[in-house]
Every structure is written in C-alpha cells, then in structure tokens.
Amino acid sequence: MDHRKAYDKLLEKVRNLNYILSVRGLLVWDQRTYMPRKAVKFRGRQLSALSEYAHSVITSPEFTSLLETAEKGDYPEGSRERMNLFWLRRTYDRTVKVPLKLQLKLVQKATETEVVWREAKDRNDPSLVLPHLKDLVSLKREVAEHLGYESEPYDALLDGYEPGLRASEVEEVFSYLKRETLKLLTKVMEARESGRVPRPVRGHFPIEDQKKFHLFLLRSIGYDLNAGRLDETTHPFAVRIVPGDVRITTRYHSNDLLDGIFSTLHEMGHALYGLGLPEEYFGEPVGNAPSLAIHESQSRFWENVIGRSPEFWEVFYPFLRAFFPSLYDYSLEEFLFAANDIKPSFVRIEADELTYNLHIILRFEIERALINGNMEVEALPEVWNSKFKEMFGITPPTHREGFLQDIHWYSGGFGYFPTYTFGNVIAAQIRHRMEEDIDVRKAVGSGDFGTILDWLRERIHRHGSMYLPKDLVRQATGEPPNPHYLVSYLREKVERFYTPTHRSAI
Numbered sequence: 452m453d454h455r456k457a458y459d460k461l462l463e464k465v466r467n468l469n470y471i472l473s474v475r476g477l478l479v480w481d482q483r484t485y486m487p488r489k490a491v492k493f494r495g496r497q498l499s500a501l502s503e504y505a506h507s508v509i510t511s512p513e514f515t516s517l518l519e520t521a522e523k524g525d526y527p528e529g530s531r532e533r534m535n536l537f538w539l540r541r542t543y544d545r546t547v548k549v550p551l552k553l554q555l556k557l558v559q560k561a562t563e564t565e566v567v568w569r570e571a572k573d574r575n576d577p578s579l580v581l582p583h584l585k586d587l588v589s590l591k592r593e594v595a596e597h598l599g600y601e602s603e604p605y606d607a608l609l610d611g612y613e614p615g616l617r618a619s620e621v622e623e624v625f626s627y628l629k630r631e632t633l634k635l636l637t638k639v640m641e642a643r644e645s646g647r648v649p650r651p652v653r654g655h656f657p658i659e660d661q662k663k664f665h666l667f668l669l670r671s672i673g674y675d676l677n678a679g680r681l682d683e684t685t686h687p688f689a690v691r692i693v694p695g696d697v698r699i700t701t702r703y704h705s706n707d708l709l710d711g712i713f714s715t716l717h718e719m720g721h722a723l724y725g726l727g728l729p730e731e732y733f734g735e736p737v738g739n740a741p742s743l744a745i746h747e748s749q750s751r752f753w754e755n756v757i758g759r760s761p762e763f764w765e766v767f768y769p770f771l772r773a774f775f776p777s778l779y780d781y782s783l784e785e786f787l788f789a790a791n792d793i794k795p796s797f798v799r800i801e802a803d804e805l806t807y808n809l810h811i812i813l814r815f816e817i818e819r820a821l822i823n824g825n826m827e828v829e830a831l832p833e834v835w836n837s838k839f840k841e842m843f844g845i846t847p848p849t850h851r852e853g854f855l856q857d858i859h860w861y862s863g864g865f866g867y868f869p870t871y872t873f874g875n876v877i878a879a880q881i882r883h884r885m886e887e888d889i890d891v892r893k894a895v896g897s898g899d900f901g902t903i904l905d906w907l908r909e910r911i912h913r914h915g916s917m918y919l920p921k922d923l924v925r926q927a928t929g930e931p932p933n934p935h936y937l938v939s940y941l942r943e944k945v946e947r948f949y950t951p952t953h954r955s956a957i
C-alpha cells in the first residue's frame with residue numbers, strides 16, 4: 452500500500468476509535484453526577500470494555516502495519532500528518548512496550564491500593580497501605596524499565612503526563628521557585644505577625660443564590676452554556692465530550708463563597724480551552740491538548756491570574772453584593788485580601804497561590820526518589836513530615852493531612868504532580884506576554900473578557916497539539932517555560948497584600 456493511502460486509512464481508523472472513546476467522557480460525567488448508585492458495577496465494566504477495545508485496535512497487526520507504512524511517507528516538518536504520526540507512534544509505543552501482563556497487574560494493584568488508601572486515610576494508619584504502595588512503586592519501576600529512558604527511570608513516567616519534559620528540567624525550575632517562594636513566604640509571615648491578616652469572609656450564603664451567581668459569572672466571561680453545563684460534585688472537574696459539549700462541575704458551601712467561585716473559574720478555564728480546540732481536528736491526535744500542564748495553565752490563568760485580580764472584583768463585587776447583601780459588611784479591599792490570603796497549610800488542595808507550589812515541589816522530590824530507587828517506601832511518613840517541617844515550618848498533626856492526603860500515588864499516578872506547578876508557571880508567562888498585546892488590567896476592569904479569550908484561542912487553543920508542549924509555550928510567549936514570570940507575579944501579589952504598612956481598606 453502506498454504511504455498516503457496507509458495514512459488516510461490509519462486516520463480513518465483512529466477517528467473512528469476516538470469517536471467511540473469520546474463516549475467515555477459522557478459515561479464518566481454521568482457517573483460522577485447523576486448516575487443511580489446501583490449502576491456502579493456495570494458502569495465500571497462499560498468503561499473497562501472501552502479501554503480493552505481501544506487496546507485491541509491499537510495493538511492489532513493491521514494498525515501496526517498501517518502505522519509503519521504511513522511513517523515512510525515524507526511529510527513536511529510541522530505538518531498535520533507529521534504531528535498525527537508523532538502522537539500515534541508515541542501512544543503505540545507506550546501501549547506495546549509494556550507487556551500486557553504487567554499492565555493488567557498494575558491496574559489490579561492500583562485499584563486495590565486505592566481502596567486500602569481510603570481506609571488508611573480514614574483511620575490515619577499508614578501501616579495498612581505502605582505494603583501495597585511498595586508493590587505499586589516496584590511495578591511502576593518495572594513499567595519505567597520497559598518504556599525506557601535516557602537518564603533516570605522517573606523520566607519515563609513523567610513523560611506520560613508531560614511529553615518531552617525531563618526530571619532534570621523540573622528540578623531546575625523547582626529549585627529556583629523553591630528558593631524564591633521561601634523568601635516571599637518569610638515576608639508574608641513577618642507581615643502576618645505584625646497583624647496583616649485578612650478577615651475571613653463568613654456568613655450564610657444560600658446555595659441557590661450561589662448557583663445563580665456562578666452562572667452569571669460564566670456567562671459574563673464567555674462560557675457558552677449552549678456548549679456546556681454547570682453541575683455540582685464534591686470534586687469539581689471539567690470534561691470535553693465532543694466539540695460543542697464541554698461540561699464543568701463545582702461545589703458550594705453555604706458558609707463560604709470563595710472556594711466555590713474559584714473552583715468554578717478553574718474548571719471554566721479548562722472548559723474554555725476544550726471549546727477552543729480545533730473542531731476540524733476532532734478525533735485526530737492533533738485535536739487534543741498536548742499536555743496536562745498546558746491544560747492546567749488555562750484553568751489557573753482564569754482562576755488565579757484573572758479571577759483573583761483586583762480589577763476582576765472591581766467589576767464583579769457589586770454584583771456579588773447584590774446577590775449576597777451581607778457582603779456590604781466587607782469592603783472590596785477586605786474581600787480581595789481574603790481571596791488572596793497566603794499562609795502555610797497542610798493540605799495541597801486548600802493551599803494559596805504561593806505555598807501551593809511548595810506542596811508540589813515536596814511531592815516531586817519524594818516521588819522522584821521513590822521511582823529512581825533512592826528512597827524506601829517505608830521511609831515515606833517520616834521523610835514527608837521532615838521535609839514538610841523544613842519547607843513550611845509546621846508538622847502535619849496526622850498522616851491524613853500528610854502523605855496520605857492525595858489519591859495520586861495510591862492510584863499509580865507518579866509523575867503527575869509537577870504538571871500542576873508547570874501550569875502555574877505557564878499561566879504567569881502567558882499573562883506577561885499577553886500584556887504586550889493587550890492592556891490586561893484595563894480589559895478585565897472593563898469586563899472585556901472577549902479580548903483575552905480571543906488571545907488565548909489564537910495563541911494556544913486553536914493549535915491543539917500541533918506542537919509539543921514546550922514548543923507551544925515557545926510559540927505563544929517567545930520562550931520555553933520560565934519560572935521567572937511566576938515569581939515576579941507572586942512577588943507583586945505579596946507586595947500588594949502583605950506590606951505591613953499597606954493602606955487601610957478602600
């Protein structure tokens with residue numbers, strides 16, 4: 452068969468497979484929102500049947516030979532064909548390099564460990580889960596050996612979430628970020644000790660009114676509710692089912708407005724990205740986001756860079772007060788300060804913008820050592836607590852608030868954590884570069900979010916994965932991910948809110 456024919460046939464197969472797999476998004480959304488509880492068992496089977504089907508298509512002799520023939524074609528650098536083949540080869544290699552037996556063992560062990568982890572967390576008892584985690588780590592190490600790597604086993608796993616990223620690059624970014632963050636944190640702590648502490652925004656905020664406000668916020672920014680939905684779950688998420696259907700969920704607390712608002716803005720950022728991906732590439736590898744960090748950069752951009760800015764609340768605070776009149780007791784400045792509160796805390800998902808990255812750096816150092824064989828699983832509780840004390844100045848009172856807090860490791864997710872902080876790094880870098888084209892403060896302050904969204908669509912969204920993550924960042928901002936912009940963004944924030952002599956409320 453000629454190369455072009457093989458390519459066309461291969462892509463037809465791939466599109467078909469991806470249309471089938473896109474049903475997975477709908478199944479997962481349903482499972483986490485409205486599915487009757489008794490459907491759990493068979494929903495699980497539906498999902499694994501889809502995965503098995505995908506595996507069988509990708510590993511079939513026909514797929515292999517089509518891929519090999521198509522790859523002999525001569526496609527220009529950076530062409531859609533070249534990029535599709537690049538991503539297909541990658542998926543194919545990652546699928547076939549690991550023996551099926553090992554893959555199945557891993558899935559089984561991860562499922563088991565996750566169940567035990569929940570119990571260990573509930574009971575605050577590390578001894579229950581550590582033996583399972585030890586097995587899981589050794590299976591992941593085996594996987595890394597099969598996948599192959601140049602300098603360290605951890606790279607093979609990291610690459611699964613962030614194509615092309617190496618641990619040594621992460622280390623470089625993180626060591627700078629850690630040093631600068633700790634300096635800023637010292638400043639914050641001094642200001643706090645001198646009495647600069649925000650007044651928490653408390654009260655009773657009816658959930659029905661919160662829902663209305665969130666929808667108002669989403670519409671004002673430009674999330675098309677004819678191309679999505681907002682529902683409620685304990686753990687907020689966003690899911691792209693097909694172009695024109697990217698849904699989000701959030702959560703509400705009747706005594707706290709902020710957590711819900713920022714969860715909605717975060718997921719909206721993921722959704723706006725999903726809706727901006729090139730529709731005409733749907734079903735092809737190039738139609739997806741290239742990595743988790745790029746995706747996270749979009750959610751953090753709207754949640755933090757835009758959503759926690761003074762200009763944003765100059766626009767929305769009057770509306771928020773109209774929805775919740777008890778807020779007339781809080782000045783805009785008090786509200787802003789509460790939304791930008793910085794203080795060391797034990798739990799990553801509750802952390803502020805500054806200390807958040809320290810939580811990630813801690814996890815990166817530990818998981819890298821575990822996977823590279825430089826640390827024993829048994830040492831985890833102790834290493835966690837001592838590193839935590841070193842970075843945050845406090846020791847978790849329980850393991851539940853320590854090394855047992857996140858599901859990632861216990862479900863086999865090693866190499867995932869760095870993508871969160873890389874998302875922050877990229878978001879700040881985007882903000883910096885955007886400023887060259889748009890007066891961002893002015894746009895936000897006048898409620899003109901369209902200009903900002905158009906910029907993101909033009910520079911990031913519409914490219915899908917026509918570039919590798921690093922190259923996409925380079926083409927959008929002029930350089931690869933550079934933590935300098937995040938540090939100066941955070942420094943500005945610390946100066947804005949934590950200068951001890953800061954002017955009193957507006």
Ligand code: CO
Pocket residue numbers: 717721747750
């Ligand atoms: Co996210």
